[in-house]
Amino acid sequence: MLDIATELDAWCRQGRAFAVATVVAVEGSAPRGPGAALAVDAEGAVLGGVSGGCVEGALWEECREALRAGTPRTARYAADPDDPFAPALTCGGTVELLITPVVGPRRATLAEALAAVAGGGAVTLLRALPGGGAGGGALLWRPGAPDAGRGTLGWGAGIDRLALARARALPGGRGTVRLPGGRRAWAEHRAAPPRLLIVGAVDFAAALAHAATPLGYRVTVCDARPVFATAERFPEAAEVVNDRPDRCLDGRRLTGRDAVCVLTHDPRWDVPALVRALRGPAGYVGAMGSWRTHEDRLRRLRAAGLGEGELARLRSPIGLDLAARTPAETALAIAAEIVAVRRGGSGVPLTGSGRPLHGDGTRTSLAPPLRLDLDAVAQ
Structure with a gap:
């Protein structure tokens, strides 16, 4: 019940x-x-x-x-x-x-x-x-x-x-x-609900909060810009924080059940946030952007001192390949990848796969992740 x-x-x-x-x-x-x-x-x-x-x-x-x-x-x-x-x-x-x-x-x-x-x-x-x-x-x-x-x-x-x-x-x-x-x-x-920390008070964040809340996540949206980080813009978030994302992450004790999604496109904010997230215990860390944005971000993260093992945890471009265009479709792609990582799913179509329909909740290694190219929506 x-x-x-x-x-x-x-x-x-x-x-x-x-x-x-x-x-x-x-x-x-x-x-x-x-x-x-x-x-x-x-x-x-x-x-x-x-x-x-x-x-x-x-x-x-x-x-x-x-x-x-x-x-x-x-x-x-x-x-x-x-x-x-x-x-x-x-x-x-x-x-x-x-x-x-x-x-x-x-x-x-x-x-x-x-x-x-x-x-x-x-x-x-x-x-x-x-x-x-x-x-x-x-x-x-x-x-x-x-x-x-x-x-x-x-x-x-x-x-x-x-x-x-x-x-x-x-x-x-x-x-x-x-x-x-x-x-x-x-x-x-x-247990207390897993947490989803969304960095960036953008329209994709509102759609992701809407998608993640029914999945049982307690959603926090963080953005340093007070005009955008308001409770009115994110009614389904449990918390809206007006602060630098890296400081927001420093103030939270995340666990392997939690997820961090960086939806900004400004290295001033997303690089420090990803350094904190990738060095922490969160079970899912993803970042929005095209393949070009991803490659530039990797260079900046290496320059910030992250090693290859830490970078391998980053799921970027974020989400499964649904050919998503709208914020709602993109949120669905991100939420689907979060569930796949959490449950140990492959992210491949079930048709012809022969895979069990219902996982046992045991986390396993994912197949090479399917990637969502967000060139059309994230530049």
Whole structure:
């Protein structure tokens, strides 16, 4: 449910009663993996999705029934050779879902988790899966909060501590935690959102902020020119900073989850910013410009003391080759490359590639990057 936390937080603030169906297990091929969620409120409104439409109709009914009953339940959808009209994934896989009504004693815990994620905080949330006795509760852990723990799975304090310890050790941040007595809990961890620092308050920056925000990035736009670096020009940025880009980078502790995109064309600003970014830990560093701009920039970066290993991290011309022309198309090309680097994608068309449709989130070396020549838009 944390995948749609911002929208569900709004429902909580509006006082809506609703149920959330979350994918907790997948066998074979499925459009969405564990963690995908769909919510249905008391009036029948829907948020999210779990299968691209294959089972949503039947799941809508399940959510409505769980909300009426007030108790969690599970649902399983698989192809049935004896019933061709049964709801099932068209790609042949099997999916198991946990359906949790956000009502009663568990509502406060779940609402706090949703609000924390919507506000950019880190949380670990566990929900008891039906079976193994009473249960039915929810357990929240917020690292760094004054009152870090909240709620209970309903199986006692000892089980809560064990479940939390096992949840925090899960690879990938989500999965089913197995507990004594045949009990199970679904766990989701959400770290603070990755950051995207955009250097240059230009129209491409506004388009990139628009593209990156739905991908879960907290966007900062930085420019030394106060007339351009305004919140009004970048409504989707979490922060607009009027300062030299190198000083802006010096004041931020980036991690390998973060990205830096330099969209300026002035060596006074982009070279010092790229020196900071390429010497830092950011997982993606890209710079806009044509091939000619790129070659000139490399000369300046070498003169500033960067070595070949540091320069090899620079993705420039920025973005995948989509033959982009407009700011929106260019932002799509940049965002696509950021996702490919983050997820370990190749950036090549899937048609005829034989590559898996859904990566496992493990970062691998990319194939030689496809480059976007921005001569027509970036000079």
